[in-house]
Amino acid sequence: MDKETPHRKSKGDRSDKGQRSVTANKKELDAIKGRNKKWAKDQDQRPGAGNQGSKYTSNKTHYSPTDPDAWISVKPGKARKLNYLSQLSVDTANHVITDIRAYHADGKDNQQLRDIVQRLQRRLWQQGLVFENCVADTGYSSGENYAMLEERGLKSFIPPHGTFKGGPDGFGYVEGQDHYVCPQGKVIPFTKEFLDSRTRTRKKEYRARKHVCIGCPIRQQCLGESAQEKKFSVTYYRSEYFRNIARVESPQGRYMKGKRQSTVEPVFGTLTQFMGLRKINTIGLKQANKVMHLSAIAYNLKKYLKFEQKRSKSRAGRLVLEQAVKIVLQSLFWSCTRHQKTVFQ
Template identity: 25%
Template sequence: MKKLIQHKNYTGFNGYYQLVLPLNLEMLIPEDDSVRLLSQILEGLNYTKLYKAYSSTGRKPAVDPKTMFKIITYANSNNIYSSRKIETACKRDINYMWLLQGESKPDHSTIARFRKDYLPEAIEDLFYQMVQHLHSIGEVKFENLFVDGTKIEANANRYTFVWKKVVNKNEAKMFEKIKACLVDINQSYLTNFSVSKDSILADLEQVLKYLKDKQKEDNIEFVHGIGKRKTQVQKFTEQLKEFKERQEKYNAHNRLFEGRNSYSKTDTDATFMHMKDDHMRNAQLKPAYNVQIGVESEYVTGVGVFQDRNDIATLIPFLKSMESNLGRCYENIIADSGYESEENYLYLEEKQQQSYIKPQTYKIWKKKSFKKDISKRENMKYDEDKDEYTCHNGKQLKMSGTTHRKSATGYRSEISIYECEDCSNCPYKSKCTKAQGNRKMQVSKTFVKKRQKSYENILTEKGILLRVNRSIQVEGAFGVLKSDYNFKRFLTRGRTSVKTEFMLLCFGYNINKLHSKIQNDRCGKELHEIKAC
């Protein structure tokens, strides 16, 4: 039987199909398709920084960088994040072909290289240009900023953790072993070597140099293998070399911690955090990033990626980044209780921004059990002129001194210490304090004052409206990004690449949000009104 030859070109099989007009893709794209809006907005951006990322002497890019940015942004707006899936879409989807405008279709490696090597240089500038465009068309007014954060899993193995506590513990144990080893060396060779924690590597290097000279002086040959007897010089040398290697390893770990308590070996920028959507539902720690966004009028107007597990330390750098990129500050900052701190309150006051931050004790204050608790400062009478509190028994708690407390960010707050004049024979002492002597109480006057002001702000009619909108807008944005867009884990590694990836996602989200508002005649609506019960 004659063997048939299979050809790689399949066009010969299509003899029954006739070429049909139109060939122009413009006629196939609906007039109200979001791809037209995306192209129009991105066409108006300034791509100077993106073009500068390319070498002026290198080969011409296969696809124009501006066109490539349009392709990737449109892919993110349609929940396509893989470079291989984007490549397939460029070959089969008419919307992507329309964006290419006859340019050659990029392969997956070109897309991945563009996203990793070139886009990080310009993505932040392009994102905030998009925010300025929303401002120019009246969608964003830089008035109310709703801030929130979420933890998104990093592209790292779950069991590659390095813990700072374990590293410090092992480093301390090794330091004691080094001191014991140097004592033996000093006794053996009548030397006076010592070691300090600040110059441990230099001290070890000095001792190793002495042992090397001793080896040459005594003409000692180091031996290896079973049945060979090692000299004392060789034993000391090998032991100190091992200590030196371990210390270099510990130093590398400490440099990577950067104020954190852990990091992942797979992605050293990722920190191990408790995840809400843990697959085993046992609060398992996973390598993740703390992603912060600021939302106004349902658009994401600010993005920050942090390594801190809590939100308190992220607010100030996040707002500073937004101010630097936008050239202006928001009037009102609305956030939940996770952002409350004296440092944050003072920063907002300095920038003349109104704080609508819910106090951490907001829910507790409403409980009857709290209002009946005589040990709480809030339930004591305070005389501002005399600067003293009056307890349930009518005794005065007067200021006896001050101390200072330092936060994780380095901020020092002043704490006033109040002590009761006499707690002896008090019938309420068991309910007021567990102290053996007089009741003592530590109060940060500045924090109490700023917390009260923010508390009063959120109780106003405007404050209630903003708090309701915070839960709708910023938490709603995260809900769409994580559930509707199915973005629950980063594809890239490293803080820079992760930030680029998330900004692209928010870029696509903003385009879709504007498209939705235009089609549903909702443009210009900033806040959701409170529905009457």
């Protein structure tokens, strides 16, 4: 499907056989069908509600024959359309971009953090630079990421999601014995570790025996009407979560939050507004990577020129260098102009 004219057919199909096949299971397809019905009902009587482009689209059922690497993205407050996902890292000390890469737009930010950290840590080590702290927004939060950063000797300052809970309300946790204690003083022991089928994350299950809850004065309030025993699950990385939360809420964590908001966040705005990243004018993930790297190079060159030592009284040489850099970068961008895809953070 084409972003600008949904009904126009592509001249040639660039996708492979796997992309032309539906890999979603029946449960996923039924969920998409149900959302389509709800979508149609909500959009009824609105202009364009009957158009093909107004229907609910998913990467499980749709692909772009023109640019198979451009995938449909879902983000609150933004339209569902073909995008690339841009991930970058910034050195908060000198405000320069240290890494940038294009990914498929259907992934979440926290799924890309491991790849970013591995690549960045290796590059900084080769340059003799020390990577100590990882500062990011809530989108990069996950127990797996907290554990990965600790394994690499990095301090994480990533606020957890508001939905994170270390256990049921009113239940205390005994870390040494790995069990919970309910408000009535009964022990809820650990039973097993499992992989959540929906989120694909590691979790731990805690369950009380049936006789523990018999005769409990808060049984109805705690279990509900149908349950016979208390059972709940908690993330496998509970300890990593709380260590990260302690750092985020510390004075250093509040300072890091301010540094991220004042140095990292504005870089995306600069790249999209002034460095040509509002649209990607190429086809394919490799070409999108080239455009993003060119934008990052232009940004860093401007930073370099700004902080360069002035060796002469005249600024003529500096002006010539600035103009030369601008001309070279503009010619590189113009040579890449073919097909437009949107880039978002």
